[in-house]
Amino acid sequence: MNPLSVKHHVVLLKTILNSAIRQGIILQNPVVNAKIPKIARYIPQTCTAEQITKLLNELKGSQFYAIMYVAFWTGARRGELLALKWSDVDLDRKRIYIQKVHTVVTKHFKKGKVKGQTKTDPSIRVIAISVEISMSSNNPVRRFRKCRSNSYTDTI
Numbered sequence: 001m002n003p004l005s006v007k008h009h010v011v012l013l014k015t016i017l018n019s020a021i022r023q024g025i026i027l028q029n030p031v032v033n034a035k036i037p038k039i040a041r042y043i044p045q046t047c048t049a050e051q052i053t054k055l056l057n058e059l060k061g062s063q064f065y066a067i068m069y070v071a072f073w074t075g076a077r078r079g080e081l082l083a084l085k086w087s088d089v090d091l092d093r094k095r096i097y098i099q100k101v102h103t104v105v106t107k108h109f110k111k112g113k114v115k116g117q118t119k120t121d122p123s124i125r126v127i128a129i130s131v132e133i134s135m136s137s138n139n140p141v142r143r144f145r146k147c148r149s150n151s152y153t154d155t156i
Contacts, residue, residue, distance in 0.1 A: 003037040010034050047072075070096070074127045079103055094129040 010031060017029040047055070052072050059065040071081055074096060082102035089096050101123070 003039045007036045007039065010036050070129075074129070076127060077101070080123075091129070096127045096129060098123065098125050098127060 013031045013034075014029060017026065017031055020026045021029055056065065056069060056072070059068055067081055070076065071078070076096065076098060079101040080098045083100040084096070084098075088099060
């Protein structure tokens with residue numbers, strides 16, 4: 001079993017059994033001394049500048065180029081980018097307003113797509129659009145909007 005799952009199960013059992021002690025159902029919690037496996041610290045992998053350039057060159061002309069270009073230059077998360085609407089993008093002021101997140105629910109709940117508020121208030125933010133994006137003679141965001149305007153009204 002995944003170490004994180006074991007940790008969650010142990011914490012849940014401790015909570016339940018501590019409640020049983022308070023209610024006088026049992027005298028001691030048998031899970032108190034349970035060992036929780038160490039959870040390896042997650043170290044994200046990042047792309048090098050060369051890898052980003054190579055990927056963007058491969059994507060030129062495709063429908064994915066603009067969104068990937070913006071993702072690399074702004075650092076916005078996938079769900080934030082997918083939830084963007086054109087009203088969140090201000091090319092004149094060179095700003096992208098991150099206010100919502102797009103999530104796909106696959107288990108424990110009804111399957112489907114959810115667009116909702118960001119997880120925390122600090123996640124709601126304004127991202128400056130870089131000079132590379134805003135001053136580009138071949139602006140990828142404007143190109144993307146233009147090519148998608150026939151099929152999508154407000155969603156990026």
